[in-house]
Amino acid sequence: MYFRWTAPLSARHYARVSFFLTLLACWLAGTPSWAASVERVEVKHDRIVVKFDAAVVDASMFMLAGPNRIALDITGATPGGRTDAGGPIRAVRQAARGEQGARVVFDLSQPAIVTEGSFASDGRELTLELRTVDDASFARAAAEGRMSFLPPFSNFTAAAAPRRYELSIPVPKPSKTMLLPTVYGDDSRPLVVIDAGHGGVDPGAISPDSGLREKDVTLRIARAIRDELLRSGRVRVALTRDDDRFLILQERYGIARKLKANLFISIHCDSVGAGLASGASVYTLSEVASDKESARLAARENKADIISGVNLGDTTTDISSILIDLTQRETMNSSASFARLLGREAQPLIPVKANFHRMASLVVLKAPDMPSILFETGYISNPSDAAFIDSPDGRKRIAQSVRRAVEVHFARRLASN
Numbered sequence: 001m002y003f004r005w006t007a008p009l010s011a012r013h014y015a016r017v018s019f020f021l022t023l024l025a026c027w028l029a030g031t032p033s034w035a036a037s038v039e040r041v042e043v044k045h046d047r048i049v050v051k052f053d054a055a056v057v058d059a060s061m062f063m064l065a066g067p068n069r070i071a072l073d074i075t076g077a078t079p080g081g082r083t084d085a086g087g088p089i090r091a092v093r094q095a096a097r098g099e100q101g102a103r104v105v106f107d108l109s110q111p112a113i114v115t116e117g118s119f120a121s122d123g124r125e126l127t128l129e130l131r132t133v134d135d136a137s138f139a140r141a142a143a144e145g146r147m148s149f150l151p152p153f154s155n156f157t158a159a160a161a162p163r164r165y166e167l168s169i170p171v172p173k174p175s176k177t178m179l180l181p182t183v184y185g186d187d188s189r190p191l192v193v194i195d196a197g198h199g200g201v202d203p204g205a206i207s208p209d210s211g212l213r214e215k216d217v218t219l220r221i222a223r224a225i226r227d228e229l230l231r232s233g234r235v236r237v238a239l240t241r242d243d244d245r246f247l248i249l250q251e252r253y254g255i256a257r258k259l260k261a262n263l264f265i266s267i268h269c270d271s272v273g274a275g276l277a278s279g280a281s282v283y284t285l286s287e288v289a290s291d292k293e294s295a296r297l298a299a300r301e302n303k304a305d306i307i308s309g310v311n312l313g314d315t316t317t318d319i320s321s322i323l324i325d326l327t328q329r330e331t332m333n334s335s336a337s338f339a340r341l342l343g344r345e346a347q348p349l350i351p352v353k354a355n356f357h358r359m360a361s362l363v364v365l366k367a368p369d370m371p372s373i374l375f376e377t378g379y380i381s382n383p384s385d386a387a388f389i390d391s392p393d394g395r396k397r398i399a400q401s402v403r404r405a406v407e408v409h410f411a412r413r414l415a416s417n
């Protein structure tokens with residue numbers, strides 16, 4: 001991969017050269033060439049708007065400190081077009097990233113982080129919300145890695161898709177002998193399945209200070225969310241487990257699919273070996289992890305099926321490379337929009353990370369037809385996080401965040417039908 005910055009004067013020339021190099025590279029590699037190019041980059045004081053002349057494949061961003069920058073990678077686009085700096089952004093630069101697409105770098109005159117990002121319904125415009133912060137918050141956000149954005153499914157054409165999206169994996173059918181849990185609530189309401197992570201022989205992460213086990217914390221939180229959702233009366237609720245039992249990952253979403261759930265929420269607690277990381281985050285499915293930390297988390301959570309060296313899950317599933325069918329994109333987008341909603345509702349109630357929404361190849365989120373998220377409610381490895389998420393007040397606040405996001409999510413679905 002070649003990678004060079006454009007000087008402002010040669011931008012057009014370089015874009016043209018890089019476009020032909022990309023075409024050549026794509027032709028040699030046998031992958032389709034990108035149909036879109038960057039048309040315009042506008043910066044306002046609280047947002048960045050990037051316009052394309054056609055729909056792109058996806059985008060992701062990360063922040064870098066010293067000097068402070070925001071980098072935006074766009075898959076399926078070539079650099080080009082007019083750029084305007086403004087607000088906290090001093091300068092905008094673009095470069096081609098070989099076969100990957102384009103990179104746009106925003107040089108910051110004061111620390112600012114991207115809190116959210118979304119594509120317009122035609123997939124030709126990406127808006128990133130900016131918030132100016134202090135140096136410490138910027139450094140924290142920069143340490144959290146990549147944030148990814150997907151355009152709406154309807155604009156994602158097979159022609160623009162790299163080959164890997166055309167592959168699919170068989171999703172194991174729920175076993176016939178599966179014991180289905182009780183469904184609470186009014187039959188006419190949509191169903192939310194809450195999955196308390198880990199259980200039985202799998203304790204999940206364990207607090208080094210108190211010995212608190214993730215499987216116990218997640219069960220108490222799952223019950224609190226169930227009770228809060230049932231009080232609202234807007235949805236039906238089922239728990240994948242309501243006691244200390246072991247379930248393989250496929251059984252968890254398998255139960256939800258068999259019940260024809262409309263939304264699947266897996267509850268977990270994060271953990272790190274060293275340091276005092278804190279705050280909640282939410283994960284949705286992606287075939288590639290959005291950053292190193294997401295890859296680490298996926299490795300740990302996916303391990304739940306491997307107890308005492310015996311893999312109890314589907315041995316044919318290669319969890320290191322989950323390939324996602326094109327048809328799954330709509331579900332992925334719906335999951336991502338619920339994740340953002342949960343971030344919005346959780347922020348005033350519980351401590352959350354600046355980069356709340358991430359992506360990882362998590363087996364438990366693999367159902368192709370059911371919006372699914374994995375909610376890391378806080379760090380069990382951090383004494384103050386652990387005390388909060390396992391307190392009655394903490395549970396109530398977590399449950400309220402979920403209830404509010406669930407209400408808005410289904411209200412929107414109802415309105416769009």
Ligand code: ZN
Nearest residue numbers: 197204268269
């Ligand atoms: Zn977990």
